[in-house]
Amino acid sequence: MLSTFSGLNTMVSGIQNNRVGLNTVGHNISNSSTTGYSRQQVNSVATPSETIWSYSRANQIGSGVGIYGIARARDIYADRQYWKENTTDGYYNAKARNYSKLETIFNDSDDNSLQAAMEKFYKSWVDCSTTASTASSRQNVINAGYNFAETLNATATQVQAQIESVYQEIILSVDNINSMTDRVTVLNGQIMEMEANGSMANDLRDQRDLLVDQLSKIMHMSVNETPNGMYNLVCNGTTLVNGTSKVTIAVSPPLNNVVYGISDYTLNIKESDIPFDPGNGELYGQIQSIYEDKEYIDRLANMAAFLLTTLNDQHKAGYTLKETSTGIVQGNNFYGTTDAVYTWNTTNPDDMHLEKGGVAKRGIQIIKELTINQDLTATDGHNLLATRSAERKIDDSTDPPTITITGVNGVADGENAVWISTLFNCVKKNTSNVDKDASGTLINEQIRAIGDESFYSYYNTSMTTLGSSTENMKNKVEFQSDLMTQIENLRESTSGVNWDEELTNMITYQQGYAACSRCLTTMDEMLDKLINSTGVVGR
Numbered sequence: 311m312l313s314t315f316s317g318l319n320t321m322v323s324g325i326q327n328n329r330v331g332l333n334t335v336g337h338n339i340s341n342s343s344t345t346g347y348s349r350q351q352v353n354s355v356a357t358p359s360e361t362i363w364s365y366s367r368a369n370q371i372g373s374g375v376g377i378y379g380i381a382r383a384r385d386i387y388a389d390r391q392y393w394k395e396n397t398t399d400g401y402y403n404a405k406a407r408n409y410s411k412l413e414t415i416f417n418d419s420d421d422n423s424l425q426a427a428m429e430k431f432y433k434s435w436v437d438c439s440t441t442a443s444t445a446s447s448r449q450n451v452i453n454a455g456y457n458f459a460e461t462l463n464a465t466a467t468q469v470q471a472q473i474e475s476v477y478q479e480i481i482l483s484v485d486n487i488n489s490m491t492d493r494v495t496v497l498n499g500q501i502m503e504m505e506a507n508g509s510m511a512n513d514l515r516d517q518r519d520l521l522v523d524q525l526s527k528i529m530h531m532s533v534n535e536t537p538n539g540m541y542n543l544v545c546n547g548t549t550l551v552n553g554t555s556k557v558t559i560a561v562s563p564p565l566n567n568v569v570y571g572i573s574d575y576t577l578n579i580k581e582s583d584i585p586f587d588p589g590n591g592e593l594y595g596q597i598q599s600i601y602e603d604k605e606y607i608d609r610l611a612n613m614a615a616f617l618l619t620t621l622n623d624q625h626k627a628g629y630t631l632k633e634t635s636t637g638i639v640q641g642n643n644f645y646g647t648t649d650a651v652y653t654w655n656t657t658n659p660d661d662m663h664l665e666k667g668g669v670a671k672r673g674i675q676i677i678k679e680l681t682i683n684q685d686l687t688a689t690d691g692h693n694l695l696a697t698r699s700a701e702r703k704i705d706d707s708t709d710p711p712t713i714t715i716t717g718v719n720g721v722a723d724g725e726n727a728v729w730i731s732t733l734f735n736c737v738k739k740n741t742s743n744v745d746k747d748a749s750g751t752l753i754n755e756q757i758r759a760i761g762d763e764s765f766y767s768y769y770n771t772s773m774t775t776l777g778s779s780t781e782n783m784k785n786k787v788e789f790q791s792d793l794m795t796q797i798e799n800l801r802e803s804t805s806g807v808n809w810d811e812e813l814t815n816m817i818t819y820q821q822g823y824a825a826c827s828r829c830l831t832t833m834d835e836m837l838d839k840l841i842n843s844t845g846v847v848g849r
């Protein structure tokens with residue numbers, strides 16, 4: 311038989327349930343703009359019924375409502391999809407930022423760009439081919455050549471600065487990773503302790519999932535939840551977090567890279583000293599960006615090597631306006647050191663490099679070698695500009711053929727300036743077929759640092775490749791952004807706080823609270839009548 315006061319307990323459970331519901335609604339509304347917050351909801355369950363007997367049979371009567379738990383609304387499948395695509399989004403954005411900065415460095419629309427300096431250099435040779443006897447025309451070539459070398463060096467310096475900037479971003483990313491994995495381990499311990507009694511640490515789980523969201527932007531991330539509620543985080547096969555323990559990603563001390571004139575850094579796991587590979591994400595994109603930036607330094611180095619070898623050789627094949635007791639002076643190096651021998655070594659296809667007097671130079675070392683010959687910048691140095699050609703007699707009966715100089719063309723002759731100008735816009739076979747020093751290797755048969763294409767073509771191909779890569783990456787960023795928006799909307803539809811829904815729940819809990827209170831009052835009045843007004847007959 312039911313207790314006299316059992317109905318009161320039933321209503322009290324209803325009041326408590328609705329009060330918890332109102333508190334949860336208030337918590338949701340208060341955190342509607344909190345990043346990473348997941349909507350919470352009260353899960354109610356009927357309390358065990360009691361048995362009553364009537365007409366010699368048992369019946370079950372409800373005893374009220376209990377709170378089974380307060381759960382957060384979360385779709386784990388949407389979370390895993392978000393973490394996967396967020397990694398790709400971070401990678402694309404890192405690459406896009408780097409391409410954008412490279413485009414700024416190689417901004418062909420700028421009057422001070424490398425493209426503009428190259429065009430002025432080329433035009434100065436074209437003008438000199440028709441006005442070689444004019445001192446101002448020859449001086450203009452020297453000035454334009456000096457400006458081009460300075461611009462190419464400045465461009466390489468900007469790319470170096472870009473690499474150093476990306477390395478600083480990498481160091482910052484590693485610091486962020488270590489800081490966030492530290493917090494994940496702390497939250498793992500707090501969640502395990504709080505959930506040991508069967509409750510759910512909803513707010514702590516939200517904080518942990520937000521950290522995983524941020525980590526997934528930086529690197530490839532696999533998340534495994536253990537039975538005790540802790541997360542194990544694995545990046546590309548490397549376990550970074552295992553419950554309440556973790557490993558630390560370390561950045562190596564600066565490694566001097568003489569080829570590119572920068573300090574390189576490597577990533578490894580501090581505890582085991584094994585290399586760390588992020589696999590994907592923003593950090594991986596930053597590492598790949600450094601490789602690409604170095605490739606553009608290599609392209610600039612190839613251009614500089616072409617000028618130090620092929621253009622210098624063509625300049626040496628001409629003759630100056632200077633005369634000595636032994637006759638007309640033949641041209642010397644236009645770029646680099648006077649009388650230095652620059653050659654392009656192709657013995658090893660994987661290690662082609664410039665050699666100066668037998669000393670190998672690569673990357674930024676080649677670019678730094680690209681300076682105007684100091685003899686040309688001296689007083690009356692323009693007279694050393696080799697614009698004239700010579701009349702040659704070739705004897706094919708010898709091997710190699712013997713070339714004899716029979717005379718030098720007049721002061722106004724600009725034939726050699728014409729041949730130098732062809733280096734800018736003609737393929738190798740359409741350039742001069744003379745030999746700078748009668749050694750038997752013709753200029754248009756030499757192996758060039760830029761291949762068989764023209765100087766312009768090599769540069770424009772590089773810029774076209776950069777523009778195409780930039781546009782392609784922008785398209786990928788836009789596509790990935792649209793995909794991320796869809797996934798975020800999917801997650802938000804489950805875990806986001808909906809004000810209309812919360813206000814509806816608020817009214818529901820409010821009315822339920824009032825109804826339970828009214829019912830409790832009615833029962834109280836009945837019991838008051840029973841207790842205080844019965845048993846008075848016969849007094």
